[in-house]
Amino acid sequence: MAARDAAQQAFYELDSAQREVEIAVETVRAAEDGASVRQAVAEFQDLSARINQVNMAYLDALDAVDLEAAELPPGAAAQARQRLEQAARELAAKQAELNTFLGRLQPLLQYAEGQLIRVTPAVEQAKRALLAASTALDAVRSAGLAADDLAGRLVELAPELTRLNEGASRHGVAATLQRAEDVARRAEAIRADAEQRPERAREIDRRVASLRTRIQALETKAGTVDPALSELRRRFTTACWQDLQRVPQQAAEAVRTAQGKLAEAAAARDAQRWADATAAIGTVRALLETADGSIAAVTDRLRRLTEVERDPQAEVQRARFALRDAQRLAMAGRQAPDPRHAGPLDAAVGRLDRAVAGLESAGRHPDFWHFLTELDAVRETAGQVVAMIRGTGAPH
Structure with missing residues (x-):
């Protein structure tokens, strides 16, 4: 009975392996009909026939003796064990042949799976990416922004789309997959760049407007510096205000420089030189912060000196x-x-x-x-x- 159980387990394992290999063979045959595929199919059919013979031998051994009977003829159990052990060995040998065959089939199977599973979705993804890039490009132009560079990059992908439409049968699976991935990646980069441009332009416009208001406010505040310095000079010793004497000139210089840099930022924005616009805006902000600090130092100095004097x-x-x-x-x-x-x-x-x-x-x-x-x-x-x-x- 132990030999029967072992043979039964070997039979189930062989049957499962045979179904797995049969699916693999059908996948290869569905994807291609080349000489190597026809040879693999023929080899599997021959192996399946020999497996059927082994299966019949196992079933015959299983039915030869009723191991559940109350009494067995002399030597029947030993004979049954011998036949079942032999059947188990033959079943295991055929499973090893199946595994070897499946190993040799792997290159064809990988090719077939790539052709049947990866190619079509990859091509469709590339086409969707191209459509999204074209839509984003239209939106950029609708926003009044130049997009000649993006249009040129999109035109470069047109021949690649033609090759994708011709299919893997003409250009090969590997080349088609690589082309589809490359087209999708480049189209996605175009789409992302196009979608960012209107928002970049709006953000720079907001910053320029905000900084223009800050410059005007700084000019107003700068007008309070001279009166504050005059009061400091009148009421307190030189040591109390000497380090602040150049604040009016520094504030005026900061205003002039900031105005010039802000004009540079606006020009760079119009030319879509985003990095230059951002750098100029950063310079303007730094100038204003420094000037604000200097002006605040004068008024704060007067306030503190007045308080301590009192x-x-x-x-x-x-x-x-x-x-x-x-x-x-x-x-x-x-x-x-x-x-x-x-x-x-x-x-x-x-x-x-x-x-x-x-x-x-x-x-x-x-x-x-x-x-x-x-x-x-x-x-x-x-x-x-x-x-x-x-x-x-x-x-x-």
């Missing part, structure tokens, strides 16, 4: 509060502060005291800007120490 102690209290907060954090959970924290804080306390003493001893013309920069440095030191403590996991 109430110097307010700035002092802010700095002392920042130091006390850092000192409390440095002592949290400790008997003594870490020297890395205590050293900078002690130096900042001394710096604050010297700044206050210097202001008080300055008389009628104190250098308020030096006083403010010293207190800013004190607060910055306190902030750095706090960040250092929290960065090392000290208690908050």
